[in-house]
Amino acid sequence: MDYPNETFTAAERTRLAPHFSDLDGPVFALTNLPETVKGALFARYSRYPGTLRRLFLDEFADSLPELPAGWDTTGEGDRAAQLYERIFLGYGDDSVAQLGGAHVACEWVSNVLTKVLQRPRLGAYLEQSTRYIAYDAPMPGGGYRYYRDAALGPEYAAAMDEIFAIYSAAIPVVTASVAERFPRGDGESEAAHARAIKAKALDLLRGLLPAASLSHMGIFATGQTYEQLILHLLAHPLPEAQRYGRMLLEAVQATIPSFVTRIERPDRGGAWVDYLRTRTDAGRAWARRLGLDEHEQGEGASVALLRVDGDEDDLLAALLFEATGAPEERTRATVAGLDDDHRAELLRDLIGARDNRRHRPGRGFEALRYRFEIVSDYGAFRDLQRHRMLTVQWQGLTPALGAEVPEEVEQAGAGDAYRRALEISRVEYERLAGQGLRDAAQYAVCLGYRIRYVLDMNARAAMQLIELRSGREGHPSYRAVAHELHAQIAAVHPAVGAAMTHVDRTAEPRLERILSEMRTEAKRSAAQQ
Incomplete structure (x- = not known):
C-alpha cells in the first residue's frame, strides 16, 4: 500500500525534526518531549482528524521551546548500551526490558490491524474515535480512508x-x-x-x-512489550501487519534500540517468528481436520456464561486473607460457618463504601473467574477488546453472524x-x-456485522468493565453487552452482582454525550477565566 504522504514546509520540518524519529513514514517515535506533553498529544489524538505531526504543529509547538539544530537526547549512550547488553543478553534478565519504554505513533492502520496492535496486555493504547471523527473527508492525496492493496483487485x-x-x-x-x-x-x-x-x-x-477504515494509533509500552508485539506482527499472515512490524521495529530502534536487538537475530527473533507461524498454521490445520473451520450462521447477538470458577466462600476468604494470620483454608471454613446476616455484614464491610466506580474492592475479588462467549457487532467488540486486565480471544470477522x-x-x-x-x-x-x-x-x-469472541476475567476486572461500559454516555451496543454480563454474574453470584453499585441500567432514549460535553464546556470556561 502507498501510504498518504503528508507534506511539510521546510520550516515545519525543522520544527518537527527534534521530536519525531521520522518525518515521512506512518510509524514514528516521539523524542525530546516531556512525558506530560507526550501524554497530552496522545490524549488529543483520539479526537483530532489529522495526523500526530500536524497536531503537534497546530496545537503544541507554540508552547514548547525550539531546540537547537542537532539536539538529541534520545541516544542510549555507549556505556548504557554495553551495560544493557551485559545484563539483558548476558544474564537473560528479561525483567530489565520492562523498565524502559517509548511513545510510538502508528498512522493509517486498518481497523483489522488496530486490534492486533492493541492485543498485548502490558501497554497503553489510544485510537482515533469513530465517535468524534467523520470518515467522509478525503485523505492527503485524495480518496476515502480505507486500506488499499492492488492484490485485492479493482x-x-x-x-x-x-x-x-x-x-x-x-x-x-x-x-x-x-x-x-x-x-x-x-x-x-x-x-x-x-x-x-x-x-x-x-x-x-x-x-x-468497513474494517478497512484507516485509523491513527498512539502506543506507550515497555521494550519487552514492543519486542513481543513486533514479533507477532512479523509472523502475522496479513502483509499489512508484517509491514507495520518492520516499521515499528525501526521506530523503536530510533529510541531504545537495545531493547529490541534480539528481533533481528536469526536464532532468537527469527526462531520466534517461525514458532508463531507454526502455531497459527497448526491451529488452522486442526480446525479443518475437525470440520470446525467454516463460520456458522448466527441468529443475533448473544452473551453466554460458559464457566464459573469459585464461589462466594472463596471470595470472602480471599478478601480477608491479607488481614489474617491464618491459612486460607481455615479462613474459608470459618466464613462458611457464618449465618447469612453475618456473611452479608462481612462482605459489606470488606467492600466498603464505593462513592464512584473508581473505588474498586480488594484483590480478593480476583478469586472468582468468569468465561463468557459473546456475539456482538464488531463496533462493540472494538471497545470491549481494549480492556487490558482480561483474556480476550476472537474469531475472524465475516458476515456470517449477520448485522442489524x-x-x-x-x-x-x-x-x-x-x-x-x-x-x-x-x-x-x-x-x-x-x-x-x-x-x-x-x-x-462492515463494523456493523457481528463477531464471536470470548472474555475471560476475574470478578474485579468484570466490575471495572461492566461499570465503565454500562455508562449512559456509552454506545448502546456495548452497553447492552455490559448489562447482560452483569445479569448473568448476579444470577450465579448475587453478592458480586450487588457489589457492582455503579452499573447504569437507565434505558430511555438519550443524547448520550450531552452530559460529558456540558462538563467539558464548563471546564473550558473555567480555564479561560
Missing part, C-alpha cells in the same frame, strides 16, 4: 468507495434526524449540544464503516442505504474469500 476498491459514499451521504440525513429528535435543552450550550449531536449521529453510522440496522437510522430514513452497504460488504467478502484471501477478506466487512 472490485474491492469499487466496493469500498461505494460503501464510503453511502456513509458520507447518510451523515447529514442522520444528523438532522437526531437534532430534530433531541432539541437543545435548558442549560445546554450550543457548542456542547452540536458536539453531542455529531457524536450520536456518527455512533449510529459507525456500523457502515439501528432503529434510529431507520427512523431517519437511511435504513435502505444502510442495508445496501451491508450487502455490498457481504458480496465483496465472499468474492475475496472465494479467491483464497480469507484473512484479507476481513477488510471488506
Whole structure:
C-alpha cells in the first residue's frame, strides 16, 4: 500500500525534526518531549482528524521551546548500551526490558490491524474515535480512508468507495434526524449540544464503516512489550501487519534500540517468528481436520456464561486473607460457618463504601473467574477488546453472524442505504474469500456485522468493565453487552452482582454525550477565566 504522504514546509520540518524519529513514514517515535506533553498529544489524538505531526504543529509547538539544530537526547549512550547488553543478553534478565519504554505513533492502520496492535496486555493504547471523527473527508492525496492493496483487485476498491459514499451521504440525513429528535435543552450550550449531536449521529453510522477504515494509533509500552508485539506482527499472515512490524521495529530502534536487538537475530527473533507461524498454521490445520473451520450462521447477538470458577466462600476468604494470620483454608471454613446476616455484614464491610466506580474492592475479588462467549457487532467488540486486565480471544470477522440496522437510522430514513452497504460488504467478502484471501477478506466487512469472541476475567476486572461500559454516555451496543454480563454474574453470584453499585441500567432514549460535553464546556470556561 502507498501510504498518504503528508507534506511539510521546510520550516515545519525543522520544527518537527527534534521530536519525531521520522518525518515521512506512518510509524514514528516521539523524542525530546516531556512525558506530560507526550501524554497530552496522545490524549488529543483520539479526537483530532489529522495526523500526530500536524497536531503537534497546530496545537503544541507554540508552547514548547525550539531546540537547537542537532539536539538529541534520545541516544542510549555507549556505556548504557554495553551495560544493557551485559545484563539483558548476558544474564537473560528479561525483567530489565520492562523498565524502559517509548511513545510510538502508528498512522493509517486498518481497523483489522488496530486490534492486533492493541492485543498485548502490558501497554497503553489510544485510537482515533469513530465517535468524534467523520470518515467522509478525503485523505492527503485524495480518496476515502480505507486500506488499499492492488492484490485485492479493482472490485474491492469499487466496493469500498461505494460503501464510503453511502456513509458520507447518510451523515447529514442522520444528523438532522437526531437534532430534530433531541432539541437543545435548558442549560445546554450550543457548542456542547452540536458536539453531542455529531457524536450520536456518527455512533449510529459507525456500523457502515468497513474494517478497512484507516485509523491513527498512539502506543506507550515497555521494550519487552514492543519486542513481543513486533514479533507477532512479523509472523502475522496479513502483509499489512508484517509491514507495520518492520516499521515499528525501526521506530523503536530510533529510541531504545537495545531493547529490541534480539528481533533481528536469526536464532532468537527469527526462531520466534517461525514458532508463531507454526502455531497459527497448526491451529488452522486442526480446525479443518475437525470440520470446525467454516463460520456458522448466527441468529443475533448473544452473551453466554460458559464457566464459573469459585464461589462466594472463596471470595470472602480471599478478601480477608491479607488481614489474617491464618491459612486460607481455615479462613474459608470459618466464613462458611457464618449465618447469612453475618456473611452479608462481612462482605459489606470488606467492600466498603464505593462513592464512584473508581473505588474498586480488594484483590480478593480476583478469586472468582468468569468465561463468557459473546456475539456482538464488531463496533462493540472494538471497545470491549481494549480492556487490558482480561483474556480476550476472537474469531475472524465475516458476515456470517449477520448485522442489524439501528432503529434510529431507520427512523431517519437511511435504513435502505444502510442495508445496501451491508450487502455490498457481504458480496465483496465472499468474492475475496472465494479467491483464497480469507484473512484479507476481513477488510471488506462492515463494523456493523457481528463477531464471536470470548472474555475471560476475574470478578474485579468484570466490575471495572461492566461499570465503565454500562455508562449512559456509552454506545448502546456495548452497553447492552455490559448489562447482560452483569445479569448473568448476579444470577450465579448475587453478592458480586450487588457489589457492582455503579452499573447504569437507565434505558430511555438519550443524547448520550450531552452530559460529558456540558462538563467539558464548563471546564473550558473555567480555564479561560
